[in-house]
Every structure is written in structure tokens, then in C-alpha cells.
Amino acid sequence: MIQLIAEPFHGAFSQTLAAMHRLRHRVFKQRLDWSVHSSGEMETDEFDALGPVYLVQTSVEGLVQGSVRLLPTTGPTMIRDTFSVLLGKCPAPSDPHVWESSRFAVDLPSDAPKAAHGLARATYELFAGMIEFGLSRQLTSIVTVTDVRMERILRRAGWPLRRIASPCEIGNTLAVAGHLEITLNALDRIRAAGGLAGPVLWTPVLSHAA
Numbered sequence: 001m002i003q004l005i006a007e008p009f010h011g012a013f014s015q016t017l018a019a020m021h022r023l024r025h026r027v028f029k030q031r032l033d034w035s036v037h038s039s040g041e042m043e044t045d046e047f048d049a050l051g052p053v054y055l056v057q058t059s060v061e062g063l064v065q066g067s068v069r070l071l072p073t074t075g076p077t078m079i080r081d082t083f084s085v086l087l088g089k090c091p092a093p094s095d096p097h098v099w100e101s102s103r104f105a106v107d108l109p110s111d112a113p114k115a116a117h118g119l120a121r122a123t124y125e126l127f128a129g130m131i132e133f134g135l136s137r138q139l140t141s142i143v144t145v146t147d148v149r150m151e152r153i154l155r156r157a158g159w160p161l162r163r164i165a166s167p168c169e170i171g172n173t174l175a176v177a178g179h180l181e182i183t184l185n186a187l188d189r190i191r192a193a194g195g196l197a198g199p200v201l202w203t204p205v206l207s208h209a210a
Contacts, residue, residue, distance in 0.1 A: 001057070001058055001125075001200065001202055002055050002056065002057050002058075002125055002126065002128075002129035002200045002201050003054075003055070003058060003202055003203075003204075004053065004054075004055055004129070004133060004201050004202065004203040004204075005017065005054045005055075005056060005204075006053045006203075007051035007052070007053075009204050012204070013204075016056055016058075016064060017054065017056075018042065019063075019064040020054060020056055020064055021042035021044055021048075022042055023065075023105055023107050024042075024044075024103055024105050026107055027105040027106075027107055028043055028103070028105065029043055032173075033172060034171065034172075034173070035171055043103075047069065047071060047076065047077075047078060047102065048069070050076060052071045053069070053070040053071075053133070054067060054068070054069055054070070055067060055070065055133065055201075057106070057125050057126050057129070065106065065108050065122050066106035066108075066122050066123070066125075066126050067105055068101050068102070068103065068104040068105075068126055068130060069101065069102050069103045070099050070100070070101055070130070070133065070142070071099060072096065072099050072100075073093040073094050073099060073100050073143060074094055074096055077092065078100065078102050078145055079092055079093065079100060079143060079144075079145050079177055080092035080093075083170065083175065083177065085170075086145055086164065086165060086167075086168055086176065086177035087165055087177060088164065088165025088166065089165075090164050095140075097138060097139050097141075098139060098140060098141050098142070098143055098179075099134070099137070099139055099142055099143070100142070100143050100144065101130060101142050101143075101144045101180075102144065102145065104144070104146070104150070106120060106126065108120050108122055115194045115195050116157075116192075116193040116194070116195075117156040117157065119153065119156065119157055119193075119194075121194055121196075123153070123157070123194075124157065124190055124191075124194025124195075124196060125194065125196065125200045127154075127159055127190045127194070128187060128191055128194060128196055128199075128200045129200050129201050130142060130180070131159075131182055131183075131186055131187040131190060132187065132201045133201065134182035135182060135184070135187065139182045140181075141162075141179040141181055142179070142180045142182060143164075143177065143178070143179050143180075144161070144178065144179075144180060145175055145176070145177045146161070146175065146176060146177075147173045147174060147175055147176070148167055148174045148175075148176055151178075154180070157189075157190060157194075158186075158189035158192075158193050159180055159181075159186055159189065159190055161176070161178035161179070162178050162179045162180075162181070163176055163177070164177045164178050164179070
């Protein structure tokens with residue numbers, strides 16, 4: 001299941017988000033050795049203070065296994081404000097129909113269920129959740145900065161990245177920026193490859209007093 005946690009619900013899901021930040025610490029600080037800020041074994045940055053939407057993948061037992069952060073490109077974004085070198089000579093996306101994804105992370109046990117092309121089912125669930133979110137907001141694409149390893153995973157999954165410019169070395173990573181299409185066809189491909197029978201997103205609803 002994918003929990004969609006928008007800003008009004010950050011407080012209500014504080015424990016889930018804390019587990020997400022611990023997962024990001026394990027993936028980005030410990031496993032990948034990226035130059036990220038961690039405190040108390042939780043990874044955060046300035047973009048977490050901008051009221052993003054988080055998609056959080058949880059196991060049947062409720063354990064946080066993956067997540068991704070989403071922000072509109074009409075405000076501050078990593079691609080514009082941190083990794084502009086990856087744009088080449090192209091302008092940074094700034095369009096209400098284009099959002100940015102960042103901090104995509106999955107941390108799974110070795111026996112986690114697999115789907116097509118040897119990719120974890122949880123990875124396909126997160127991809128599907130991103131597309132479902134995009135369709136619900138009438139987005140045309142999601143722009144992202146990733147490494148070439150993840151670019152290959154996206155291609156294998158059937159959701160190829162459309163590069164903005166050539167990859168560049170950033171720290172110990174060969175990074176690339178690009179667009180991911182938000183279409184029903186893309187969602188169908190991801191669902192078929194991941195063995196997903198239907199929608200994966202679960203969104204809380206604000207309750208109103210009578």
C-alpha cells in the first residue's frame with residue numbers, strides 16, 4: 001500500500017514520516033554515502049520544510065519500506081536550486097502541470113516479493129503511486145534528478161526517463177535529470193509489470209465536525 005501524506009496530515013502521520021526519514025538515512029547516508037544531512041539517524045533537508053507530498057510504501061505489517069517526495073516546480077526545487085548543472089543550457093521546469101520527485105528510496109528485506117525484470121514489487125508500487133498522483137493532479141510529467149543506475153531501473157520497469165541534458169558527476173554519483181511521463185499508458189505498463197491489480201494509493205480524508 002502507498003500512503004499519500006500531504007501537508008495537512010504531516011502531524012497526524014508524524015510516526016510514519018519519522019520512519020521514512022530513518023529509511024532515507026539508511027539508504028542515502030549509510031548505503032549510498034551521499035553528502036546529505038542526518039541527525040538522530042534521520043535524513044532531512046530544506047525541501048522537507050516546504051510542505052511536500054510524501055508517498056510512503058508500507059508492508060502488510062505496516063513497516064515503512066519505501067518513499068518518494070513530491071513538490072510543484074512553481075516553487076523551489078532541487079533541480080533548479082541544487083542541481084542546476086544537470087540542466088545543461090535548458091531552463092529549469094516551472095509549470096503547474098510538472099512536479100518534481102526527489103529522495104526516492106526503497107529498503108527491503110532480501111526475501112521481499114519480486115515482479116517483472118527482477119525488480120521488487122514495492123518499487124513498482126511506488127512508481128504506480130507517482131503516476132496515480134500525477135493523473136489526479138492533471139500533471140503531464142514528473143521531473144527528477146537521479147543516478148544512471150536508477151535510470152536503468154526505470155527503463156527496465158517500462159517508465160523511461162526523458163533526459164534533459166547529459167549526465168554529470170556529482171560527488172560519487174553519475175547523475176542525470178529528466179522527465180517521467182504521466183499518462184494512462186505509463187500506468188498500465190507499470191501495473192502490468194508489477195502485477196498490480198488496481199490503484200495503490202491510499203489518501204486520508206479530513207474529517208469535519210457536524
